[in-house]
Amino acid sequence: MHHSQEPNPKNLPKQRxxxxxxxxxxxxxxxxVEIGFNAGHSCLLMLLAHPKLQVIAFDLCEHAYTRACFDILQAAFPGxxxxxxxxSQQTLPRWVADHEERADLIHIDGDHDPQAAKADLKNARALARLGAWVVFDDTCFTPLKAVWNEMLEAQFISIPERQFCATTRHSIARYVQKHSKQDDLLSILRPALEHRGRMRHVLVMAPTDHGQDSLLGYLCKHRLWSGKASSKKLVPSTTERHQSHWISLPLRFEPRxxxxxxxxxxxxxxxxxxQITDCLPLADGILLVVDCAEGLTESFxxxxxxxxxxxxxxxxxxxxxDKLLSLEPDNELCYQRLCNxxxxxxxxxxxxPSLKPLxxxxxxxxFGRGSLSVAESIGGWGFTLAHFITEMAKKKSWTEEQVAKLTPRLWGDHFYNGRWGTEGER
Incomplete structure (x- = not known):
């Protein structure tokens, strides 16, 4: 299939x-890091998927078309x-010794000799960041499948919980790295500390100080630290507004x-x-904290x-x-204020153009409830529209069909009268 120009449907799950x-x-x-560039089909796929991805390709370059295909891709994706x-069994160890660069994804599709493929799988771990993905190609061949299973049994790699398109054309895992003690905070944060792309600076902006300190205090309390190094000194004051003119709070976020x-x-x-303006060049995004009742200010x-x-x-x-609802009893006026x-x-x-509208x-x-005691009692400081409908569906025992009909009408020129008809209609 390397020399065919016809698409192969069996490769579609692998490509996805x-x-x-x-x-x-x-x-x-x-x-x-890709071991086995060949004509660059997989490389092109990954470059198209990620706007800033860097690819280091290892290849024998035994085919005349390999360098020509590489030149085409290099011109299309300069730098x-x-x-x-x-x-690769020789060039990969030399590259590791001479370069500090490490990879997030290893794609092994080179030598199909079992011993050579096993050497590539082992050598590539030295080039991998903590928890890097490894895609091992052509495990539909029994000898390569045996190599893959051997590495799994040796706990050299581990199968993730994440679901992928089912295919026998390749296998996917993460490299297993030796960790320090579980209570070592630096060990826990190592994947973020060694990867600039996993660290983000978020600027917190507010028209007034109402609720900003309380929100940061709540986030600090629930920031997901599990190491001994978590410090109480980072907790902002919620009793006196802005005792300090500067708050810097690290949070650990770990998606499933x-x-x-x-x-x-x-x-x-x-x-x-x-001070806010000076922070702008360092920030990657903004968290706006706006008091619903007081609204926006011109300076903000x-x-x-x-x-x-x-x-x-x-x-x-x-x-x-909750403050807005108590000051303005008319729900329609409350909604109009939020819309404004x-x-x-x-x-x-x-x-x-690069920004998504709110x-x-x-x-x-x-949406924030305003009271820490109320927020903590129901499991969070704030809620989105999706959170709201999920909780309401549990309390009202709504069916999935009812939730699907109601969700598009939760925000906008609609209202809910609190009743369902015999056919499930509002």
Missing amino acids: NLFSLAKSLPLEDSVV RLRLVPGK DELPHLLQLVAPHFADVQ CQVFGTAVARGLQPVLFLNKL ILERLNSMIEGV CVEDGNVV
């Missing part, structure tokens, strides 16, 4: 897996592709079956425009406009929803 793996890697500083010619990310929340004083909108002009993606936290806040912020985002349905708008 490679594409999704490459796409899921961190945006910054992600590297793929993102390197070719290391020679036998993914490596941990380190989020650094940076919260300058809300009124210090110069000016600073926010500067931030979005730099391409910083915002997430909106509409805080103290969203519309004004989105009007400033519209001019930046949309309640997409989950980048979080």
Whole structure:
């Protein structure tokens, strides 16, 4: 099939897996090592999936078309592709010794001799970051499948919980690395500390100080530290507003079956425009904390406009929803006030094509309840529209069909009268 121009349907699951793996890697500083470049089909797939991916390809270069195909891809993706010619069992260990660069994904599709393939699988671990993915090709062949099973039994690699397209054309796992003690905080955070793409700085902005310190205090309490090095000194004051003019709070975020990310929340004083502006070049995104009852201020909108002009993606936290409801008994006026806040912020985002607008349905708008005691009693400081409908469905015993009908009407010019008809209609 290497010399055929006809598509092979049996390769489609394999192609989807490679594409999704490459796409899921961190945006910054992600590297793929491919052993067996051949004509560059897999390499092209991964480069298309990730806008900043770097690929280091090892190949014998025994085919006349290999270098020609590499030159075409290098011209199409300048600065993102390197070719290391020679036998990978020799060139790979030399590369590891001479370079500090490490990879997030290893794709092994080179020598099909079992011993050579086993050597590639072993040698590549020295080039892998902690928890790196490894894709071992052609395990439909019995000798290569035996090599794969041997490495699994030796706990050299481990099968992840993540689901992939079923295929016998390749197998997917993570490299198993030796860890320090489980209570060693640096060991826990190592995947984030050694990968620039897994560290993010989020600037916390607010028109006033109402709720900002309380939110940071709650996040600090639930920041997912499990090591001995977690420090109580990082807890912001919630009894006196902004005793310090600067709060810097590290949070550990660990998605299911993914490596941990380190989020650094940076919260300058809300009124210090110069300090906020100085933080903008360092930030990767913005967390907006807006008091629903007090709304936006002109100075805040000016600073926010500067931030979005730099391409910083915002997430909106509409805080103290309970306060707004107590001050304004008319629910329709409450809804209009929230819409006005969203519309004004989105009007400033519209001019930046790379940014997504703030949309309640997409989950980048979080509603805050305002009271820490109330929030903690129901499991969180805030909720999105999806969280709300999920909890309501549990309490009301709604069917999936009823939830599906109601969800599109939770936000907008709709209302719910609290009753279902005999046919499940509102």
